[in-house]
Amino acid sequence: MLRHTPASPLLSLPGAVPAEAPDEGVAAHYGDLFREQRALADGSGFVDLSHRGVVTVTGAERLSWLHLLLTQHVSDLAPGHATEALILSAHGHIEHAVYLVDDGETTWMHTEPGGQEALIAYLESMKFFYRVEVADRTDEIAVVHLPAGSITEVPENAVVRETAHGRDLFLPRTDLESFAAAKGPAIGVLALEALRVEAHRPRLGLETDHRTIPHELGWIGTAVHLQKGCYRGQETVARVHNLGKPPRRLVFLHLDGSEVHLPPHGTPVRLASDGEEGRQLGFITTSARHHELGPIALALVKRNVPVDAPLTAGGTAAAQETVVEP
Numbered sequence: 001m002l003r004h005t006p007a008s009p010l011l012s013l014p015g016a017v018p019a020e021a022p023d024e025g026v027a028a029h030y031g032d033l034f035r036e037q038r039a040l041a042d043g044s045g046f047v048d049l050s051h052r053g054v055v056t057v058t059g060a061e062r063l064s065w066l067h068l069l070l071t072q073h074v075s076d077l078a079p080g081h082a083t084e085a086l087i088l089s090a091h092g093h094i095e096h097a098v099y100l101v102d103d104g105e106t107t108w109m110h111t112e113p114g115g116q117e118a119l120i121a122y123l124e125s126m127k128f129f130y131r132v133e134v135a136d137r138t139d140e141i142a143v144v145h146l147p148a149g150s151i152t153e154v155p156e157n158a159v160v161r162e163t164a165h166g167r168d169l170f171l172p173r174t175d176l177e178s179f180a181a182a183k184g185p186a187i188g189v190l191a192l193e194a195l196r197v198e199a200h201r202p203r204l205g206l207e208t209d210h211r212t213i214p215h216e217l218g219w220i221g222t223a224v225h226l227q228k229g230c231y232r233g234q235e236t237v238a239r240v241h242n243l244g245k246p247p248r249r250l251v252f253l254h255l256d257g258s259e260v261h262l263p264p265h266g267t268p269v270r271l272a273s274d275g276e277e278g279r280q281l282g283f284i285t286t287s288a289r290h291h292e293l294g295p296i297a298l299a300l301v302k303r304n305v306p307v308d309a310p311l312t313a314g315g316t317a318a319a320q321e322t323v324v325e326p
Contacts, residue, residue: 005025005050005051005053005113005138005139006025007024007025007026008025008026008027008048008050008051008142008176009176009177010026010027010048010050010176010177010180010186011026011027013027013030013180013186014030014031015029015030015031015032016030016031016186016188017029017030017031017188019188019189019190022112022113022114022205022206023051023113023189024051024113025050025051025113026048026049026050026051026188026189027048027186027188027189028188028189028190029187029188029190029191030185030186030187030188033188033190033191033289033291034289034291036185036187036188036190036191037191037194037195037290037291038291039185039187039191040147040187040191040192040195041147041195041291042147042149043147043148043149043150043151044147044150044185045147045150045184045185045186045187046144046145046146046147046150046152046179046180046183046184046186046187047144047145047147047186047187047188047189047191047192048142048144048176048180048186048189049110049142049143049144049145049168049189050142050143050144050173050176051113052110052111052112052113052138052143053110053111053112053113053114053115053116053117053119053136053138054108054109054110054116054136054137054138054141054142054143054170055098055108055109055110055111055116055119055120055123055134055135055136055137055138056106056107056108056109056134056135056137057106057107057109057123057132057133057134057135058105058106058107058132058133058135059130059131059132059133060131061130061131061132062102062106062107062132063075063076063077063102063107065126065127065130065132066107067228067229068126068229068230068231069087069123069126069231069232070085070086070087070098070231071085071086071087071088071214071223071224071225071231071233071234071237072084072085072086072100072223072224072225072228073225073227073228074100074102074107077100077102077107078102079102079103079104080101080102080103080160080162081101081102082099082100082101082161082162082163082168083100083101084097084098084099084100084222084223085097085098085100085223085224086098086214086219086223086224087119087122087232088213088214088231088232088233088234088236088237089232089233090232090233091233091236092213092214092233092234092235092236092237092240093210093211093212093213093233094204094208094212094213094214094219095118095122096111096115096118096119096122096204097111097112097203097204097223098110098111098119099111099161099168100161101159101160101161101168103159106159108159108161108170110143110168110170111204112203112204112205115204115205116136116138117136120134120136137170139173140172140173140174141170141171141172141173142170142171142172142173142176143168143169143170143171144158144168144169144171144176144179145166145167145168145169145192146166146167146168146169147165147166148164148165148166150166150167152183153183154167154169155169155171155175155179157171157172157175158170158171165199165201190288193286193288194288194289194290194291194296196286197252197286197287197288197290197296197297197298198290198293198296200218200250200252200298200323202217202218202219202250202285202298203286206265206285206286206298207250207285207286207298207300209300212248212300213236213237213240213246214237215237215240215241215245215246215324216246216247216248216249216250216300216324217250217300217324218250218323218324220237220241224237226238226241245303245326246303246324247302247303248282248300248301248302248303249300249301249302249303249305249322249323249324249325249326250285250298250299250300250323250324251282251298251299251300251301251305251320251321251322251323251324252296252297252298252320252321252322252323253284253296253297253298253299253311253313253318253319253320253321254293254294254295254296254318254319254320254321255287255294255295255296255297255313255316255317255318256295256316256317256318257294257295259295259315259316262287262288262289262295262297263284263287263297263313263314263316264284264287265283265284265285265286265287266283266284267283267284267287267313267314268280268282268283268313268314269281269282269283269284269299269301269311269312269313269318270311270312270313271305271309271310271311271312272309272310272311272312272317272318273309273310275312276312276315281301281302281305281311282299282300282301282302282305283299283300284297284298284299284313284314285297285298285299285300286298295316297313297318298323299311299313299318299320301320303326304326305326307320307322307326308320
């Protein structure tokens with residue numbers, strides 16, 4: 001069973017509505033979902049991600065050691081340079097996704113809520129004689145997200161992970177309320193999720209299942225380095241990249257806006273021409289209401305589904321856009 005962190009103190013802010021799985025413990029929104037989305041898209045406010053797991057690795061050999069375990073090239077990771085990486089099974093299936101930055105002395109990473117214990121257990125099992133120390137920092141460090149374009153001043157005691165999508169701050173948990181008071185407005189995770197879906201960015205546990213390989217989600221290049229040395233699961237990665245195609249592919253869906261309810265995670269996807277009795281060709285991974293695009297979703301479908309074929313998800317009509325080429 002996953003261990004979740006205590007509920008965020010920011011749930012006491014006016015209008016806060018608690019999020020549901022997998023984001024329990026933080027706010028889904030603070031009363032106006034589309035206003036929050038627009039603010040985030042314009043570079044305003046911050047998102048409380050204090051429910052995410054935080055893990056650090058210290059020691060002189062930390063980067064060379066992590067380089068052996070992760071799909072990303074991190075042996076020469078420069079201080080302040082952000083990256084993301086996966087940990088695969090021996091068969092190449094995705095087990096962990098981590099979002100990293102090194103400050104010159106410590107490698108900081110955050111992962112899915114409650115996932116830090118399994119991640120740490122794996123890292124500890126691979127230490128052998130390497131001079132590294134792995135620590136769970138979730139109870140003392142909170143992750144806060146600032147959107148791209150934000151001019152919010154970062155506290156001096158925060159570690160910053162900056163990407164094209166914004167900045168993740170590793171902030172002392174005791175400073176979370178004072179940060180919110182000074183740097184607001186607070187924005188819920190549903191707004192961030194809608195922008196993630198719009199950007200076609202996969203998330204572990206939503207876009208993945210027990211047999212997902214990186215190629216299916218477009219994680220080759222962003223989280224998987226194809227020219228680095230050996231790591232667990234590399235043989236599958238190389239074989240599919242060089243000799244074949246992944247069995248499934250991620251697609252972006254424009255959903256029928258006349259429907260009241262969004263199709264939830266796991267909703268079967270079928271060809272619209274086959275109706276609801278047709279063969280299941282995939283499933284909805286994440287759905288969201290976007291402030292400009294309306295109802296949208298990501299879905300994982302079989303590779304041979306025609307890229308221009310109208311689809312249906314639980315009775316909701318869906319037009320697809322290609323994310324991963326067939």
